[in-house]
Amino acid sequence: VKKEGRNNVRVFDERKETGDRPPIEREDDLRHALATGQFVLHYQPQYDLRNQQLTGAEALIRWHHPDLGLIPPSSFIPLAEENGTINDIGTWALREACQQNKAWQNAGLAPITVAVNLSARQFYQPGLVQVVSRILEETELEPRYLELELTESIMIEAEQALIVLRALKALGVRISLDDFGVGFSSLSYLRKFPIDKLKIDKSFIQECPVDVNDATIVKMIINMAHNLKLSVMAEGVEDKDQLTFLTQHVCDGAQGFLFQKPLPGRAFTEKFHELQSF
Ligand code: C2E
Ligand code: CA
Ligand code: CA
Ligand code: CA
Secondary structure (H helix, E strand, O other): OOOHHHHHHHHHHHHHOOOOOOOOOHHHHHHHHHOOEEEEEEEEEEEEEEEEEEEEEEEEEEEEEEOOEEEEEHOOOOHHHOOOOOOHHHHHHHHHHHHHHHHHHOOOOOEEEEEEOOOHHHHHOHHHHHHHHHHHHHHOOOHHHHHEEEEEHHHEEEHHHHHHHHHHHHOOOEEEEEEEEEOOOOOOHHHOOOOEEEEOOOHHHOOOOOOOOHHHHHHHHHHHHHHHOOOOOOOOOOOHHHHHHHHHHOEEEOOOOOOOEEEEEHHHHOOOHHHOOO
């Protein structure tokens, strides 16, 4: 009787845990998804605007949920950041992206950079530099073909950020500053920090060049980047007018739906030659 009672309580507790909340609010589900291979990376081409050539691919995570279908990162990355599972999920994404890029190179395709997003929490996890270093060794990807996309939020701890950035640069990987212009806005760190590239946030590109203010900001960011000897890329490029504007103002690179939506690795591989230039 006692045993039965305990079982009942356990069943009741489990129902209470899973009952009201949607599955993606549970840390266990994120861990389970990782352990059972439910995460996938999609890749979006990045282009050089001077020669129209493919230079890289940004890896963007999705959750292939058995019941809910394909879940976008906005629905689970914030939770993963909150409960810390982002570190393991991010390590998986890093390894997967490096493996994929090495596989493209091994297949004889023209070498490109793979860009992987890192949240601030990942950036500050103890041992991040060792994790990156180990993955590069394991996958035998040359460091210069890996780019880490960080946001301005990492600059909050400026001293510590500088230490980690220097260690990452010492590995030979590239660093880009994502969502540039919308975050923590102290420009002083830009010259102090070993950053290779600014990615202009897509909110500035959206209404560009029709919105004169946005167009001014975009021009300003391009000029500032070049004066600081940084490369600059526009994200979220959706139409020809945006592309023309960016090309005229000598933005170095671009990505967006105009060129290609993010593709599963396999589809990217199949279209690789077609994606080679726009
Ligand atoms: P993000 O790094 O700023 O990525 C760009 C987002 O814009 C992606 O959304 C991409 O699919 C979308 N996008 C690309 N081209 C266009 C366009 O022309 N127009 C518009 N409107 N959108 C475009 P996605 O894939 O849903 O990713 C959302 C965010 O989730 C990313 O923003 C990034 O912050 C985060 N994320 C994605 N993958 C990872 C990951 O592996 N690790 C971490 N920590 N964060 C990730
Ligand atoms: Ca990004
Ligand atoms: Ca971005
Ligand atoms: Ca973002």
